[in-house]
Amino acid sequence: MTLSPTSPTTSVNSAAAPPGSAEGAGLTLRDAVLGRPGAPVLSGVGLEVRPGEVLTVVGASGCGKSTLLRTLAGLLPPLGGEVTADGRPLGGPGGGRALVFQEDGLLPWRTARANVELPLAIGRVGRAERRRRAAEWLARVGLAGYEGRLPHRLSGGQRQRVQLARALAGQPRALLMDEPFGALDAQTRAGMQQLLVEVLATTRATVVFVTHDVDEALFLGDRVALLGAAPDAPVRLFAVPRPRDRAAHETPATAAVRRDLLQSLGG
Amino acid sequence: MTGRWERAYRRLLRAVSLLGFLGLWQLLTALRVRAWVHFDQLPTVVDVAREFRQRLGTGVYWQDLGDSLGRILTGFCLAAVLGVAAGVAIGRSRLAADLLGPVLELLRPIPAIALVPVAILVFPGNEQGIVFITFCAAFFPVLVSTRHAVRALTPVWEEAVLTMGGGRWRVLAQVVLPGALPGIFGGLSVGIGVAWICVISAEMISGDYGVGYRTWQDYTVVDYPGVLVGMVTIGLLGHLTSSAVELAGRRATRWLPRAEQAAERGASGRRTRGGLPFGRALAPAGAVRPGTPAGGTPVAGSAPGSAPGAESAAGDGPVTVPDSVTHGR
Structure with a gap:
């Protein structure tokens, strides 16, 4: 079953990709x-x-x-x-290239929203736009309503969702x-x-x-x-x-x- | 409602402690007890209170108080800024550690008060000398705590910011300083205490005006009630400034997971929203907090009249959806 690195495979996420998202x-x-x-x-x-x-x-x-x-x-x-x-x-x-850690990757002094906003702030996105996109990403990972929570007030699974939202908010390739x-x-x-x-x-x-x-x-x-x-x-x-x-x-x-x-x- | 009763009970206990101390003092001095220790020459509480009230009406008392406060605040603020800067530099940069480390390690064991002769030689006036000594006293605790706190930071936080494209300054501002704050405030708490010891001692040796100077003046003219008024003043000022530092520390490190710990300690489960008014403590005294690095002094002790029990720190937002709703969907 060992295959050479060049064997063809299908990639689902290139087919359904929305316009404007960065190429992998x-x-x-x-x-x-x-x-x-x-x-x-x-x-x-x-x-x-x-x-x-x-x-x-x-x-x-x-x-x-x-x-x-x-x-x-x-x-x-x-x-x-x-x-x-x-x-x-x-x-x-x-x-x-965004990295998602096993645990404790969130900055504990930042709320879920502020954690997701961080890569956007680093990318010099304006404040209002930052807030909008962070809310959107948190909603996408099922955490609408949790924006103001600090990491230690979230469950382990929720923290990983925030990490995922944070990693993807920066539109990594x-x-x-x-x-x-x-x-x-x-x-x-x-x-x-x-x-x-x-x-x-x-x-x-x-x-x-x-x-x-x-x-x-x-x-x-x-x-x-x-x-x-x-x-x-x-x-x-x-x-x-x-x-x-x-x-x-x-x-x-x-x-x-x-x-x-x-x-x-x-x- | 149990929380309210418990709070009232604890306030009562504290009042009993204070009144018991004053009562014992009054009893021993009024009865002129002479056992192995002599209380017959010591002024009674009533004497001291009378003297205190009389001095409160004089301009000299307030000038002394203002002078001492000015000196300690100047020295302490300088120590806070430079101590944090030096601690971060040493903790983060090998070059800074090699350049600054040896000199600072040599100077550190010298008691700040032993610098009085140097201060007299170097500075144009007493005033700068006293501020310098206060600065030296507070600088080292802040430096050492900051250095430990910076070195104990979880590497993952820095890696996260780096992989987001953040640079050196971003890491410093968003990771190092906020992450080290619990440790830094530990140092500031120790620092303000040592600073008081040194400002009073320095004033006793070489001050013009100031609470320490006045206390020593009263001693030289054998005005014991005056000496004790000085001591009470020092105690009150010290308590006030330490409480201010503690409070600032708690407010700056709201993100530490205290509420859960307090709950584990079996304290009352009273919950309060974030954004507490000033004067409310957020944690029971001496709570050990994660995030306080090994070697750093935890910000411990609680302000007078602080609310005991488990108040959730910040982050207790308006949303109270149970975790199970979204957990593991």
Whole structure:
């Protein structure tokens, strides 16, 4: 079931994208060494994230999933090799690549609204427009009426919704998500996955979604990237037969990919 | 309604504490108790109160008070601004830490009051010298707390702003300063207390006017009721200024999750909307708050007459939809 990175897949969110939303960024790693200076975590990484696709990343804990994501965000400069966005080397954080954290990514002294307004303020959007767009985004993630709440007065799931709204309010070309639903209970997590699918249908952003949950990876991703346990193991890519379709869970094709993924993770 | 009764009860306890202290003092001095310690020479509460009332009518008393307040506010405000600036610089920049750190670490152990001889040599007048000593006293607690608070900030907050395209100044203004505020106010609370000790001591040594100067003058002429009036004045002023700092700290760090903690502590569940009027404490005394960094002094202690119990901090907006409505849809 291992596929070459160039195998065709369908990308739902490029078809239904609204006019005016930014084209998704293409992200590429070539023979990249990732980690903190003096402490490389991954080496020889080759990976191509196509514009507009949802790529989910799975791997054993400690294999460098977060390191990969922080590198793509521009927070960790690559120690070797090449990391590019649309063919140009990453020049540090920003540049339309938003990061969603597992938890506590919101600024606790800012209300939900003020958190969502932050990327707009950084992008020099006027005050009234900022407020309007923040309200719109909060409504889109189902938090209308919660604008004035501070993060500690929201539930874990609600905080992640605000993070999602905040990340998307800045109209990023790539959305990088670091186990965003990992700290939520199963029911909330399923709801958040559905919400994410709905919200992503309205953008054309490329999504890299790190998770340790194979089912989550198979539901959300167009493709699943598997990071090996060894630091220099090649990244393996799996095409998802029917992305974002709950009914596909039991189909033989999906089950085969799941079995393959679980086997690779277990071994 | 239990909240109101509990508050009244706690006010009563506080009044009993204060009255008990004054009563004991009056008893020991009026009866001229001479055990191992001697109370027969100490003025009684009534003597001190009489002297206090008499002095309140004199211009000298108010001039002393104004002079001391002016000195401490000048020194303290300078210390607050420069202490926070230096603390942030040292906490954020290795260059600043290397350049400023060694000198400041050498100066830090020197008690501010020991700088009196230096102040006399360096400054043109007593006034600047006293302000300088007050400044030195308050500067280091603020510096140290700020540095700790800045270093203890969650990296995720900074990363969030960076990935949104924010630069250095954006991170400083939107993450570092607000995030360090609980720690900074811990330092300011300690600082205002040390500043009072030092301004009074400096006035005793070299002041013209000021509460410390007057208290020492009264001592040299063996006017003990006068000395005690000075002490009461210092106590009241110190309490007033610390309460002001505490209050400012609580108002500036409303976002800290206090209400839940207070509830966990079994305090009353009375809820109040954000935007409380001045004079209401938002947290019970000594509540340990997350966000106060390790090593930083938490802003503790509550103002006199503060409302005890669980009042939700800011963010208790008008919306009271239960979480279950939208949770996990």
